Amino acid sequence: MNEGKTILPYQLFFLLIQTQIGVSVVSLPHDVFNTAKGDGWISVLLTGVVVQCIIFMYIFLIQRFPNSSWKQICETLFGKIIGKFIVFLYIVYFLCLTSITLAKYALLLSAWMMPRTPSWVLLLLMLIIVFYIFTEKLETIAQFYVLTSVILLVYVGVNIYAWKEANLTFIFPIGKSGVPHILEGIIEVFPSFSGIELLLIFHIYIRAEKKKILKIATISNICLTFFYTFITFTSLVFLSPEELKLVPEPVLYLVKSFSFKIIERPDLIFTSIWIVLVATTLTTFLYATKYLSLHLYKRGKPRFVTIFLLVVCYIAAISLRNTYTLQTVLDYFIYAVIVFMVVIPLISFLITFIFSKKEVEP
Numbered sequence: 001m002n003e004g005k006t007i008l009p010y011q012l013f014f015l016l017i018q019t020q021i022g023v024s025v026v027s028l029p030h031d032v033f034n035t036a037k038g039d040g041w042i043s044v045l046l047t048g049v050v051v052q053c054i055i056f057m058y059i060f061l062i063q064r065f066p067n068s069s070w071k072q073i074c075e076t077l078f079g080k081i082i083g084k085f086i087v088f089l090y091i092v093y094f095l096c097l098t099s100i101t102l103a104k105y106a107l108l109l110s111a112w113m114m115p116r117t118p119s120w121v122l123l124l125l126m127l128i129i130v131f132y133i134f135t136e137k138l139e140t141i142a143q144f145y146v147l148t149s150v151i152l153l154v155y156v157g158v159n160i161y162a163w164k165e166a167n168l169t170f171i172f173p174i175g176k177s178g179v180p181h182i183l184e185g186i187i188e189v190f191p192s193f194s195g196i197e198l199l200l201i202f203h204i205y206i207r208a209e210k211k212k213i214l215k216i217a218t219i220s221n222i223c224l225t226f227f228y229t230f231i232t233f234t235s236l237v238f239l240s241p242e243e244l245k246l247v248p249e250p251v252l253y254l255v256k257s258f259s260f261k262i263i264e265r266p267d268l269i270f271t272s273i274w275i276v277l278v279a280t281t282l283t284t285f286l287y288a289t290k291y292l293s294l295h296l297y298k299r300g301k302p303r304f305v306t307i308f309l310l311v312v313c314y315i316a317a318i319s320l321r322n323t324y325t326l327q328t329v330l331d332y333f334i335y336a337v338i339v340f341m342v343v344i345p346l347i348s349f350l351i352t353f354i355f356s357k358k359e360v361e362p
Contacts, residue, residue: 028251061345
């Protein structure tokens with residue numbers, strides 16, 4: 001899977017955005033409201049600030065190891081045995097992330113659009129689409145993301161339209177939930193930013209200087225933060241606190257409340273568009289899993305690895321089709337996101353900084 005530096009800066013921007021905006025975008029306002037109440041939008045903004053600090057940390061590592069893969073970086077910092085084990089853990093992490101995203105997609109689609117369609121059919125159809133996309137080169141995938149990013153304007157447009165019925169009193173007084181709850185809300189928002197860690201994995205594919213990568217990643221994070229904040233804020237002022245407690249997917253509920261003369265069920269159109277975002281997220285996670293797997297097991301055949309990963313994700317997603325089981329897994333998986341997104345890169349950063357580690361010139 002050595003494709004050289006094929007990803008252009010603007011493609012990196014859409015690759016990050018399309019990966020991070022996935023299945024959780026429709027439930028984010030509800031998730032953060034349960035902790036931070038009407039100040040949930042502040043938690044989202046603060047999460048963006050935290051993620052920006054993480055990006056600075058990633059870029060520092062990339063500058064020290066500009067031509068090294070994530071596997072080579074881990075082996076340099078931790079030794080070959082521990083380094084390979086860390087890469088293996090990342091493979092498991094991305095597999096779990098893919099399976100959870102897939103399971104949540106099937107549950108939401110069954111609840112809002114196809115209640116009589118078996119979950120195994122929905123999962124199979126999605127994996128067929130993802131298989132068709134992620135077997136292509138990363139450059140082709142990034143180009144596809146550029147084309148499909150126009151659908152994000154639909155999300156913005158729908159939320160702007162909802163402001164005609166906004167009630168700002170729902171969020172006042174600002175800060176009433178308290179600083180501890182606002183900070184706790186950051187943990188709830190964190191999984192929605194998962195995907196930024198792909199910078200460490202795909203940086204050797206990017207055709208740009210490290211300062212340019214930092215600029216693009218920063219712009220991407222700012223856009224994503226304001227996008228999430230706008231969607232969360234809109235839900236908070238559109239739905240009452242009592243409604244937000246009862247509606248797990250406020251964004252879909254918001255769209256369903258609209259009525260147009262020529263469109264009877266706008267929520268069905270919106271859900272169909274949302275499926276594209278889920279597919280792009282799944283594609284990137286599976287591509288990262290495949291990339292790491294082939295680097296860890298160099299004798300592995302790409303086609304066999306691809307089929308194996310799809311089968312594992314399919315079986316795992318089916319096992320999570322129960323709402324209670326999925327929510328239980330999500331409650332614990334939040335901490336796994338923090339470990340792989342923050343803790344391991346932070347330890348790598350500290351070792352690199354304290355011991356002045358850097359890439360060995362050939």
